[in-house]
Amino acid sequence: MKLKLFFRMLLCSMALLSFAACSDDDDSLFIEDGIIAYVGDVVVDQNDGTTYTDKDVKIELTFDAVANTAEMLVKQVKFAEKMPIRLDMTVKGIDFTIAGSGITIAGNNIVPEAMGGPFPMYTIINLSGKVTDSDFSFSMKCGEFPVTFTGKAVLTSAK
Amino acid sequence: MCRTILFLTITLLSSLFSTEVSGRILSDASDKKLQVRDTAISLSEVAVVAQLKQKNDLRLEPLSSSVLKMGNIERRQISSLNDFSYYTPNLYIPDYGSKITSSIYVRGLGSRIDNPAVGLYVDKIPYLNKNGFDSDLWDIMRMEVLRGPQSTLYGRNTIGGIINIHTLSPMVYQGTRFSVGYGNGNSLNIKGSTYWKPGEKWAFSVGGNYYSTDGFFDNEYDGSDCDWMKGGSGRFRLVFKPGSRLTIDNSFIAGRVEQGGYTYSLYDAESGTTAPVSYNDLCGYERTTISNGLSVNYEMDRYLLSSVTSWQYLDDCMTLDQDFTPKRMFTLQQAQNEHTVTQDIVLKRNGENKRWQWLSGLTLFYKSMKMAAPVRFKQDGINELILANINKGIHTVFPNDDILFQEDEFDIFSNFKAPVFGAAVYHQSEYKVGRFAFTAGLRIDYEHSQLDYDSNSSLSYKFTLTMQQFKAFRTQLKGKEKRDYIEPLPKFAVQYSLKDYGNLYVSVARGFKAGGYNTQMFSDILQNQMQTDMMADLGVYFDNAGIAGYTVGEVITYKPEYSWNYELGGHFNLWGGRLRADAALFYIDCTDQQLTIFPSGKTTGRMMTNAGRTRSLGGELSLNARVASGLDMGLSYGYTDARFVKYNSGIADYKGKHVPYVPKNTLSATANYTLYKLGNFLDKLSFRAGYNGVGEIYWNEANDMKQKFYSLVNGSVYAQKGLFSLEFWGKNLTGTDYNAFYFVSVGNTFFSKGKPAQYGVTLSVEF
Numbered sequence: 001m002k003l004k005l006f007f008r009m010l011l012c013s014m015a016l017l018s019f020a021a022c023s024d025d026d027d028s029l030f031i032e033d034g035i036i037a038y039v040g041d042v043v044v045d046q047n048d049g050t051t052y053t054d055k056d057v058k059i060e061l062t063f064d065a066v067a068n069t070a071e072m073l074v075k076q077v078k079f080a081e082k083m084p085i086r087l088d089m090t091v092k093g094i095d096f097t098i099a100g101s102g103i104t105i106a107g108n109n110i111v112p113e114a115m116g117g118p119f120p121m122y123t124i125i126n127l128s129g130k131v132t133d134s135d136f137s138f139s140m141k142c143g144e145f146p147v148t149f150t151g152k153a154v155l156t157s158a159k
Numbered sequence: 160m161c162r163t164i165l166f167l168t169i170t171l172l173s174s175l176f177s178t179e180v181s182g183r184i185l186s187d188a189s190d191k192k193l194q195v196r197d198t199a200i201s202l203s204e205v206a207v208v209a210q211l212k213q214k215n216d217l218r219l220e221p222l223s224s225s226v227l228k229m230g231n232i233e234r235r236q237i238s239s240l241n242d243f244s245y246y247t248p249n250l251y252i253p254d255y256g257s258k259i260t261s262s263i264y265v266r267g268l269g270s271r272i273d274n275p276a277v278g279l280y281v282d283k284i285p286y287l288n289k290n291g292f293d294s295d296l297w298d299i300m301r302m303e304v305l306r307g308p309q310s311t312l313y314g315r316n317t318i319g320g321i322i323n324i325h326t327l328s329p330m331v332y333q334g335t336r337f338s339v340g341y342g343n344g345n346s347l348n349i350k351g352s353t354y355w356k357p358g359e360k361w362a363f364s365v366g367g368n369y370y371s372t373d374g375f376f377d378n379e380y381d382g383s384d385c386d387w388m389k390g391g392s393g394r395f396r397l398v399f400k401p402g403s404r405l406t407i408d409n410s411f412i413a414g415r416v417e418q419g420g421y422t423y424s425l426y427d428a429e430s431g432t433t434a435p436v437s438y439n440d441l442c443g444y445e446r447t448t449i450s451n452g453l454s455v456n457y458e459m460d461r462y463l464l465s466s467v468t469s470w471q472y473l474d475d476c477m478t479l480d481q482d483f484t485p486k487r488m489f490t491l492q493q494a495q496n497e498h499t500v501t502q503d504i505v506l507k508r509n510g511e512n513k514r515w516q517w518l519s520g521l522t523l524f525y526k527s528m529k530m531a532a533p534v535r536f537k538q539d540g541i542n543e544l545i546l547a548n549i550n551k552g553i554h555t556v557f558p559n560d561d562i563l564f565q566e567d568e569f570d571i572f573s574n575f576k577a578p579v580f581g582a583a584v585y586h587q588s589e590y591k592v593g594r595f596a597f598t599a600g601l602r603i604d605y606e607h608s609q610l611d612y613d614s615n616s617s618l619s620y621k622f623t624l625t626m627q628q629f630k631a632f633r634t635q636l637k638g639k640e641k642r643d644y645i646e647p648l649p650k651f652a653v654q655y656s657l658k659d660y661g662n663l664y665v666s667v668a669r670g671f672k673a674g675g676y677n678t679q680m681f682s683d684i685l686q687n688q689m690q691t692d693m694m695a696d697l698g699v700y701f702d703n704a705g706i707a708g709y710t711v712g713e714v715i716t717y718k719p720e721y722s723w724n725y726e727l728g729g730h731f732n733l734w735g736g737r738l739r740a741d742a743a744l745f746y747i748d749c750t751d752q753q754l755t756i757f758p759s760g761k762t763t764g765r766m767m768t769n770a771g772r773t774r775s776l777g778g779e780l781s782l783n784a785r786v787a788s789g790l791d792m793g794l795s796y797g798y799t800d801a802r803f804v805k806y807n808s809g810i811a812d813y814k815g816k817h818v819p820y821v822p823k824n825t826l827s828a829t830a831n832y833t834l835y836k837l838g839n840f841l842d843k844l845s846f847r848a849g850y851n852g853v854g855e856i857y858w859n860e861a862n863d864m865k866q867k868f869y870s871l872v873n874g875s876v877y878a879q880k881g882l883f884s885l886e887f888w889g890k891n892l893t894g895t896d897y898n899a900f901y902f903v904s905v906g907n908t909f910f911s912k913g914k915p916a917q918y919g920v921t922l923s924v925e926f
Contacts, residue, residue, distance in 0.1 A: 076700050083556070084552075084555045084556055084701065085552070085555075085556050085699050085700060085701055086699070086700040086701075087698055087699060087700075088698025088699075089698070090698075113625075114625065114698055115622050115624060115625045115626075115697045115698060115699055116621070116622045116625045116626045116630065116696070116697045116698075117622070117624075117625030117626045117627070118625060119625060
């Protein structure tokens with residue numbers, strides 16, 4: 001049932017602007033404008049033998065079936081304890097493939113957007129991950145720092 | 160008939176030995192015309208003392224009051240409430256520097272902005288907005304101040320007392336008056352009025368005034384006059400008395416004022432000196448006021464039914480260089496448009512000598528206010544007040560990159576609607592038992608206030624690290640706040656008659672000052688919101704943002720102020736009535752006292768907040784004597800010690816500190832010597848010498864800045880021959896240098912200097 005709903009979500013995201021037409025009346029994770037959200041922990045290898053974990057980070061995924069790319073918005077994330085700010089970071093142009101019970105994502109040398117524009121300092125290297133209707137996990141290198149994420153899907157309102 | 164004779168006798172006696180004794184002995188007057196002129200003050204008592212809620216003679220009431228009559232008002236060149244305050248103990252109305260408002264302090268209670276602590280009534284019409292308080296006073300028959308809360312009879316915003324102004328009535332005086340005065344500062348003052356009584360049943364008066372002055376301070380930035388002013392007003396009054404029972408009295412008043420800016424001088428804390436006034440942007444104020452009041456009295460055998468209906472219109476606009484420096488920081492424009500309707504209905508027992516005297520009343524009011532208050536940030540302000548704050552955080556992470564704005568100037572627009580309405584019922588009874596008179600009263604006051612706000616700004620910005628182009632950005636705060644209050648306002652008093660020697664009294668009364676909204680803070684609130692929104696737009700969130708987590712409602716709303724006033728006093732007639740003494744001691748316990756504070760840091764606004772608890776204690780003493788034929792002397796002294804009992808601002812604890820703006824001492828001494836019939840040369844020659852002392856005054860809650868006690872010397876020489884009179888007058892003749900007011904903007908401290916020596920001559924004709 002969930003998988004079915006999940007693919008309905010994907011189909012809806014293909015339609016991009018199909019705002020209300022695809023909504024359902026059960027406990028679906030389906031989000032009206034094609035966004036699905038996960039909350040989980042971002043773990044950052046500090047390259048000094050320690051790791052920093054930023055808990056309860058929210059990540060929103062948007063799938064564009066026409067372009068066959070996904071977009072990942074990492075909301076209010078910190079990559080180090082001493083980092084004085086949290087950032088919204090958007091990773092665009094992620095490849096995705098429907099595989100088995102979920103979707104796999106991948107990308108390399110993607111310059112994310114943060115603070116209003118391209119943010120080469122955090123260029124994404126070797127992004128790979130798996131998305132299901134209940135879980136999302138990925139690993140990548142963000143600039144010089146290896147980053148992993150493991151999260152659970154949440155109901156969210158679309159913005 | 161007996162009642163009328165008694166009434167007139169009391170009135171004439173009270174006028175003969177008024178708080179400020181009239182400068183002319185009635186029986187001296189052989190010249191009929193002169194008698195009319197001088198007795199206009201006395202005869203007017205008959206009309207004036209037909210008060211709506213008070214007794215004819217305030218000295219018979221259990222309260223502390225001061226009265227000035229026409230002769231003394233005009234001889235002392237009193238043309239504003241500010242002038243009036245110098246002659247009344249414990250009443251302090253500093254020169255605010257603009258007619259936009261009047262800051263009135265009585266016995267430690269007061270208000271710099273927003274709701275007044277003292278009610279103002281002109282010919283029984285209540286003026287609800289302080290912005291209309293500083294109006295032109297001319298042909299004023301009588302001015303009264305009643306100290307202590309008068310909330311039982313007058314309701315909200317009379318926590319410190321009330322000021323009653325009675326204009327000259329065409330029913331009691333007929334004639335034409337004209338005067339022209341000129342003084343230093345190129346000050347011109349012209350007044351003209353005429354009073355007619357074509358028949359026994361009706362009378363009318365028409366009058367107007369015009370004034371202009373170059374002021375007394377220059378703006379060093381461009382050498383222009385700083386405190387110039389011009390304006391005028393007109394008054395039309397029609398009184399209709401179709402029979403012995405009904406009186407209809409309608410007053411229409413319109414006024415207009417245009418003036419320059421504040422005389423704020425930058426204060427240097429290290430040297431303790433103030434620099435000359437110097438700011439680059441336009442400052443000024445203009446106001447149009449129109450009011451109409453209809454008073455209807457119907458006298459029955461046992462009761463008197465009165466109705467006072469008023470409509471007031473106020474349209475004003477203030478323009479400010481609010482940093483008051485030559486820098487291009489920011490300007491403010493505040494334009495208000497207000498309509499007010501009031502209705503007071505009073506039913507009272509007729510005749511003041513009944514054993515049981517009572518009055519009951521119903522009050523209704525509605526006030527509609529619209530205000531537009533755009534703040535324009537200019538290049539220096541953008542850099543120092545906004546970008547400096549934003550980039551301070553940005554630089555902690557990206558030291559070489561900045562947020563930039565595309566605009567050299569941008570506006571924060573703020574529009575408000577603030578309707579208020581209220582209703583009250585009240586009753587007060589006085590019951591006499593032997594020499595004792597017991598008074599008890601209660602008012603139930605309901606008030607609903609609301610603020611609709613829409614504050615917004617649009618600009619373009621970029622972050623140099625990531626953005627090549629400027630990005631359009633808009634931030635907005637829009638919402639509504641509303642409050643309802645129901646307040647019981649009781650009063651109790653016991654009075655003991657000393658018969659011809661006066662009376663003693665004790666009283667307890669509760670005062671209430673309405674809460675309100677800090678519209679002045681929206682510039683700062685929106686700046687904070689803009690920073691938050693802009694960072695969110697960038698996707699940046701600071702862990703320790705320095706941007707307070709608050710709701711708009713919390714910041715802009717302040718609570719009502721309440722007080723209990725405990726008073727012991729007396730009115731005494733000594734030496735056969737040649738010396739009149741009035742004395743009072745008071746203790747005020749005030750909770751949630753409303754204070755105007757300037758938030759720390761480089762903020763652009765000011766706000767009203769509530770101090771936890773204050774107490775004020777002190778007293779008043781007035782002595783007025785006819786020392787010898789033609790020589791009258793008066794002395795009044797007020798002492799107030801007002802301190803915080805409980806007030807922690809979150810930054811500091813001010814317990815034990817003095818409440819700001821409240822003078823500890825107010826002192827006035829006057830001597831008036833008059834000679835009559837100097838041969839054929841003069842009908843009257845009068846010399847007046849006056850002394851006023853005020854202080855010390857603490858300017859802030861920390862009490863680290865204060866104005867010491869200062870003295871002002873005034874005087875005049877008045878000569879009259881036939882229809883004409885000529886007066887040479889002077890104020891602050893010794894040129895005392897003192898600070899009249901205090902202001903803080905973007906972390907800078909400013910003082911407004913008191914006016915220097917003023918002198919002039921006034922020529923009057925009356926026929």
